[in-house]
Amino acid sequence: MSEKISEAELVVMEALWEQSPQTANDVADRVAADREWSLQTVKTLLSRLMSKDVIAAEQDGRRFLYRPMVARDDYVASESGRLVNRLFGGRVSPLVAQLASQDQLTAEDIAELEEILKGLKS
Amino acid sequence: MSEKISEAELVVMEALWEQSPQTANDVADRVAADREWSLQTVKTLLSRLMSKDVIAAEQDGRRFLYRPMVARDDYVASESGRLVNRLFGGRVSPLVAQLASQDQLTAEDIAELEEILKGLKS
């Protein structure tokens, strides 16, 4: 489907998902929390995301307001699916087993997982 | 830690994880199931994996026997962790919720997840 979003581009996407629409400057400010990027870098990333059709811009006076064209949920879904397929042969439980063995599961996670399972069984 | 393994390189790693040690030819044959790569391509990938120190080679006559230096489990663990951190703020349950909402959970997965949770609670 929509082209691959690179690591750096994703940081910009996150900023837009957090709030939109935003000007390039807004995005740069928001991104500055994570990365030490110049404004130019952020603009380049915005323009690459534009050509990948994952964001759109609407003109507002002499600047542009950018907004995401793909929902974060959709992106996250496709990335998670890709990982599960690549590394776990499409099976989800080994992934969780893996994370569990790394102690990446918080008590809260465990409780929530139980909820999820309960919901699925009915 | 060890450097990033690219998509194509991962295919080669999978072949080595499946069985090792193997010669370049063995790997190429095994890889041929997935990808239409020339033997040269596989050799290049092997040599890049060597310089990334994720595989090692031992000389056997005039050829080399390659073997992985990182366990598949370790790699998988770090990749899963990365994904969970990048996309879910380190929380595991939203990942599973996400996959569940895509119907990626098989009945078997659900049963196994219950087992995992049971194990964790004790």
Next chain:
DNA sequence: CGCTATTGACTACAAGCGTAGATGATGCGA
């Protein structure tokens, strides 16, 4: 002992990525 087939090393090359400078248009304040 010389030739050929095999094998790793070196080289290549286009596309994508991370990072950013230079340029050019333009709206606004003086």
Next chain:
DNA sequence: TCGCATCATCTACGCTTGTAGTCAATAGCG
């Protein structure tokens, strides 16, 4: 109306990736 600040666009450049060709060494066969 003129200069400046502000934007977006164009260009750049070194690095990685995907894919593969060529070269040089060498082991084994005849």
